[in-house]
Amino acid sequence: MTEKKKERINIHEYLAEMEDIPGTRVFTAQRARKGYHLNQFAMSLMKAENRERFLADEKAYLDEWDISEEAKKAVMDRDYNAMIDHGGNIYYLAKLFSTDKKSFQFAAGSMTGMSQEDYAKMMLEGGRSPEGQRSIKGKY
Amino acid sequence: MTEKKKERINIHEYLAEMEDIPGTRVFTAQRARKGYHLNQFAMSLMKAENRERFLADEKAYLDEWDISEEAKKAVMDRDYNAMIDHGGNIYYLAKLFSTDKKSFQFAAGSMTGMSQEDYAKMMLEGGRSPEGQRSIKGKY
Amino acid sequence: MARVTTGITSSHIPALGAAVETGKSQDDYWGPVFKGYQAIRDWIAKPENMPDVVVLVYNDHASAFDQNIIPTFAIGCAEKFKPADEGWGPRPVPDVVGHPDLAWHIAQSLILDDFDMCIMNEMDVDHGCTIPLTMMFGEPEQWPCKVIPLPVNVVTYPPPSGARCYALGDSIRAAVESFPEDLNVHVWGTGGMSHQLQGPRAGLINKEFDLDFIDQLINDPEALSKKPHIDYLREAGSEGIELVMWLIMRGALPEKVRDLYNFYHIPASNTALGALILQPEETAGEPLEPRRVLSGGTFAKA
């Protein structure tokens, strides 16, 4: 039988820690809310007819959504870092790069500032090391 | 922190007890599965255009659904006990009697074998007593 | 910091809304019900009692959720929620305005407390949610407070246990208390009391059970939370199971509470009706006068 909770996680500390990871935006409520319409736009690309309409006139399609002009520009530029800054989540945005017939590796690589070749090479050699990438504050 | 469950309810006993209440069909998985299409049909009446189509030709509308002929007859007869026997649930079926502009009291009364007047009178006098209505096996 | 100042229970039957909309709320049948609620309406209208936000616990009656998706506990995090069309057109009431900041905070906190919430960002609300608002606030242009709808499955079996509901309430309280803004938050448990809407046993009412339930809810909720589902079904009718939702409200209050008001009436259409105002003993206001009202059914003869 469920009992009342005896120990609780401090949610403010929990959420603060999520912001302490270098080069990473954890998809918290704050981001989910900010990116709601952007992510729902991306979901709409799960229908072939929407993909066609979008590809035929990206701006016109985007204008049907309650998305800021900046975020629309990020979409049209295929700037995934910027889309994530606008609250996008990679699994939602996957519908966009899939519409472009691009892979997860392409999308991930595009966010690192590396060329696709260098990114692929880094992955083949064992991927990015977590060394120094774990904590902004702790620098470890 | 959640721990593994130490004591468990025996689900077979739990479900068996649900069948031990006089004049009552508890909406268990078994009934939910049996009544799936009937209940989804009822849900479809949440749209005004569907209500109009249904009222204009009940049989034609019902024929669009994967519902047995017997269950369709129960719907057309507004036989709520029979609908419930076919897996209907009263909150789903509420869309049907609402379409008919009938109340919960009308629908409930119609299942008791009493006239609407006698049912209303019983309610005003304090409702049906639970005496002898609690358990089929226990007769209490 | 935000506080759960008050727990309220209320019936949510559609017939109450119909009585208001057809001008029957003062007739012989409905008069005593609305008279019983008038005391709550007067109380809640006072600025010191008016909630900033209500966490409104109710069950969706096959409106937002059909048989394709049945969440045990959902929480509405949207900006607003439209009244559902339950077959007679949407209720002519204002949209329910949410409080996404607090709702998301509660949702996140509950998941960290190991409740497996279903987060909703678009959801229509049915009579389970809007009737209590009508009963408390009448027919305003806009509802006077924000509402976080918290639908609980009590339709498809099994619903959550009483103990699970009670613990959920406790975690809602903790979540509210960790929200930095200064808010007067109510938790309302709706539905119940004894009623059965189906089959030859329809119309069942169990006054003794209901009055005991209210008493235990106030004084010994921990023991009450252990009541198995079958007892609700046998004693309070098949739809009496809605009462587990009252335990969510009760869990959001401390062990010791004061009942400011305690109204019980038989019948409202097919059901017995109970409406309570509870406050934490330490911060409780004055009881209403009269504090306890019993009306209808066999009480009428007394």
Add this chain to the structure above:
Amino acid sequence: MARVTTGITSSHIPALGAAVETGKSQDDYWGPVFKGYQAIRDWIAKPENMPDVVVLVYNDHASAFDQNIIPTFAIGCAEKFKPADEGWGPRPVPDVVGHPDLAWHIAQSLILDDFDMCIMNEMDVDHGCTIPLTMMFGEPEQWPCKVIPLPVNVVTYPPPSGARCYALGDSIRAAVESFPEDLNVHVWGTGGMSHQLQGPRAGLINKEFDLDFIDQLINDPEALSKKPHIDYLREAGSEGIELVMWLIMRGALPEKVRDLYNFYHIPASNTALGALILQPEETAGEPLEPRRVLSGGTFAKA
């Protein structure tokens, strides 16, 4: 009576499906991955190992659920589930055929065990569910077993805790054991291992973390279940959080298990990949030969 005979972990990345469909599964890049899986495919193809039903734990990657509805734990109780169109058309694989009798039984049992499940009777399944089937069974006309999809939210924060997942697995095991039919049931935990698909830190792989995780999963899951989310995120990348789902699989097995097979490879596209076969020690079969395979990345140099 039904039994959880086996726990399996598997990657579920879409690139694996693309490799199969474009005939690249034997090239230099994908060859070692498919070689590593071949041992599992041969093992599972034996009639004594072939499951009657798989409880397939995965996360929906914004396919069945959008931002409007985010269930923490859902369970698919339908007759069948169609592959989702994730933006490139549905995967060209058979429909996933469910086992409604067992699925509803598990769903009901889990709710009685105080898990707040979301019951799904219509749901498309995305690569999280279908890729593991492709990896185990290749490209058949029909999948050779029934599947109960169990999607877990690990996308919108917070996901369920490791401890919650581990306890859920234990309750799944108990539910399976109370199902009267004689069934060989597998529980598969999918996703992981270390990976990050976003931002300048994309491409993170943490071999040490992953190998420790596998070791602890086998030998000390209780302690592992207490690992906080932040550790997954820091150490295993933002999408490495998928590993909490492996704890559901592990919770469905007893304390002592034997690892029949233990395959770890770097990289599959952006991720490290781990594929295990675990069985309860008391009823475990013979380990595969070789029992442990490490390939790719820095292993290649060794």
